Amino acid sequence: MKNKFLLILSCTSLIFNIGCKKSETENVASTTVALSETAIKMDGELPSKESIPVLFDEMDFQQATQCYLWGLPIVAFAEWQHIQYTTFNATSNDLIFYNSYNDRLGILTGNATTPYIISFLDLAENGPTVIEMPAGHTAGGLGDFWQREQAVIGEMGPDKGKGGKYLLVPPTMKDFKPAGYFIVPCNTVNMFFGFRALDPDPKTTETLVKQVKIYPYAKRANPTPTKVISPPADKKWYGIQPTGIAYWERLHAILQEEPVEERDRFFMAWLRNLGIEKGKPFAPDEHQKKILVAAAEKGQQMAMANSFSxxxxxxxxxxxxxxxxxxxxxxxxxxxxxxxxxxxxxxxxxxxxxxxxxxxxxxxxxxxxxxxxxxxxxxxxxxxxxxxxxxxxxxxxxxxxxxxxxxxxxxxxxxxxxxxxxxxxxxxxxxxxxxxxxxxxxxxxxxxxxxxxxxxxxxxxxxxxxxxxxxxxxxxxxxxxxxxxxxxxx
CATH class of the missing domain: 2.60.120.600 (Domain of unknown function DUF1214, C-terminal domain)
Incomplete structure (x- = not known):
């Protein structure tokens, strides 16, 4: 005899009235999503046949919300890197000088008081890469694409503010250690390099920035000059995680370039069910898109709660x-x-x-x-x-x-x-x-x-x-x- 007991599964809705309109920025969660408010019918001790697809949708949705939260640091860097390469026309060996208020409007919680000098380095393109830092009153560092610090540069780094040559070594070349450099073994293929000039004199800062050099180790004898680029004043941009399906497109793209770490293998398994897999194109069907878009919205609401409260x-x-x-x-x-x-x-x-x-x-x-x-x-x-x-x-x-x-x-x-x-x-x-x-x-x-x-x-x-x-x-x-x-x- 069939059991009439119903197991109710529902997605809790977190509502934040942040007073924003979608037209003001693409990166705004607006509506409340509850993917699975459908009652799960039981056939005795087991879910009924017609409820099995609903349960799988619930599994995929819940796992997708957690994958959204998991991917926040790498998606933020990947999106910012994409903007520097495409909107600013910068290369892996150039510096972006975020100097004015308008320059810094698109940086996640950027400081408005001191300028930022930023570069995203592609070690797949460059191979081992040299950063030459001049002497000066600076604070900065190198981070991998999961935003883990790899090295401190400047006054609190090994150069002690006196300048020096740092060598970034790709994950596949950890034993590469030529003499004369501060060696930085990197966890990821893409790397973040940033510093702030702490001298209040803007002319001193400009002089110092122009002395920084970035180039492939293989071209050390005749490196291409490093360009210093300012963000275009006529283009609106945000170096933050995109919303909707664009979030997953950016996550899929960067995962193709980076090694999978042991800690992340379960997340990669969850992503396979959602159409995101290393070595394969991102081509989710309409059903998967619906789950991914809903999960990105719910994941952002969870992120708001987790950050702001x-x-x-x-x-x-x-x-x-x-x-x-x-x-x-x-x-x-x-x-x-x-x-x-x-x-x-x-x-x-x-x-x-x-x-x-x-x-x-x-x-x-x-x-x-x-x-x-x-x-x-x-x-x-x-x-x-x-x-x-x-x-x-x-x-x-x-x-x-x-x-x-x-x-x-x-x-x-x-x-x-x-x-x-x-x-x-x-x-x-x-x-x-x-x-x-x-x-x-x-x-x-x-x-x-x-x-x-x-x-x-x-x-x-x-x-x-x-x-x-x-x-x-x-x-x-x-x-x-x-x-x-x-x-x-x-």
């Missing part, structure tokens, strides 16, 4: 305040004794890009410290249509400088406002209070007389912010310096 232990810098540690990955390798940091990695690389030990310094006066805030003091999302204030107490704990930067929730990039400004910092001429503290303002319109201390937000859009300390002092680590939450001004 972190549920990790000890994530608050001050336990009674709403300032989170942005850098929650314990080690740049993303590896711990008993597991790899899947959720921590997912959280950080949905909202940000690149990672290094310098960003999680535990040593006073060197490196950087990052705190993020996504809520006001009452626990509500930060709303671009409302007005807020933040008091920064006197003597912020930063040897070099501090900055606070506003980001658009939908893109996780610098807020693109009519003011053409996304940050306030100690490098700007801010109005100070008599006690040395500074009141900062965020909202659609500047409070009268406080324009210098204001960042313009956009009605209908939510935002979040990062507070950065460059050279965090002991007062940051012992928490003797304490900052309040962002408060709505009514």
């Amino acid at each position: 972190k549920r990790f232990a000890d994530v608050k810098h001050w336990p009674d305040k709403k300032w989170d540690y942005v850098m929650i990955i314990k080690d740049p390798s993303q590896h711990t004794d008993n597991y790899d940091e899947f959720f921590e990695r997912t959280s950080y690389f949905y909202e940000a890009v690149t990672y290094s030990k310098a960003m999680i310094t535990k040593t006073p006066n060197v490196g950087q410290a990052y705190l993020g805030s996504y809520f006001d003091n009452t626990g509500n999302w930060l709303d671009g249509g409302k007005n807020y204030t933040l008091n920064v107490p006197a003597n912020p704990p930063a040897v070099n400088f501090w900055s606070i930067t506003v980001y658009d929730v939908a893109t996780r990039c610098l807020i693109d406002n009519p003011q053409k400004n996304a940050d306030l910092s100690s490098r700007k001429d801010l109005i100070k209070n008599a006690d040395g503290s500074i009141d900062l303002y965020f909202g659609p319109k500047a409070p009268a007389g406080k324009e210098k201390n204001w960042v313009q937000t956009l009605a209908g859009k939510h935002w979040f912010t990062y507070m950065r300390f460059y050279g965090p002092t002991a007062a940051y680590f012992d928490k003797s310096w304490k900052m309040d939450d962002i408060k709505e001004v009514k």
Whole structure:
């Protein structure tokens, strides 16, 4: 006799009203997706024959959402690399100089205070590749395409800011170690190279950038000059993970180029059921496309929750305040004794890009410290249509400088406002209070007389912010310096 018991499976819907329209950017999740609200009929102890396809769809959908989260770091780099190669017409041996506010609008949580110099290197094309760094006040590094730090470059690297030659060695040539270089064995075929010039003088920065050289080791005797390219001012771009089927197209393309690591073999098995396989073209049928598009949307909603409302232990810098540690990955390798940091990695690389030990310094006066805030003091999302204030107490704990930067929730990039400004910092001429503290303002319109201390937000859009300390002092680590939450001004 058939059992009339019904096993109900449904996809929980996470709804985030982030106030964005699809026409404003391709990278916005908008509608709620619930793929399998169909009741699963049981035939005795077993699923009924007609329910088997529904269960397989549910398996594929659930696995696809997790593959979306798994792929966030490599898809972000692959998309950014694609933009540099196609939109900017850069090669593997060129540098992109992100200098102005407009230059940096498409970078995931980029700093608006200091310029970035970025290159994506293709070791399949180049073979072993040389980077010549000049002496100078720089901070940077090399990362693989899973965004694991491979080497530190600049003042905290082996060259100690005095300059030198780094040699990037492809994964298939780990024993290649010629003399005279800082050898960097690479985990992936594609590599990220980036640094910031920390000297406040822009002319010094420009001179330093022009001295950097990138070339294949095989052409070391007569290298092609490295070009320094600025992003085109007339083209809108975002170096972030695309949405919908484009996410899976970018993931499939980069997986064709990179080795499969032992930790990722289960994910590769899941992707096979979805039409993504190494060595084969990406040609999903209509049914697979439907699942992939729905999973990308649901996966992005999961990523938002995981990034903007972190549920990790000890994530608050001050336990009674709403300032989170942005850098929650314990080690740049993303590896711990008993597991790899899947959720921590997912959280950080949905909202940000690149990672290094310098960003999680535990040593006073060197490196950087990052705190993020996504809520006001009452626990509500930060709303671009409302007005807020933040008091920064006197003597912020930063040897070099501090900055606070506003980001658009939908893109996780610098807020693109009519003011053409996304940050306030100690490098700007801010109005100070008599006690040395500074009141900062965020909202659609500047409070009268406080324009210098204001960042313009956009009605209908939510935002979040990062507070950065460059050279965090002991007062940051012992928490003797304490900052309040962002408060709505009514």
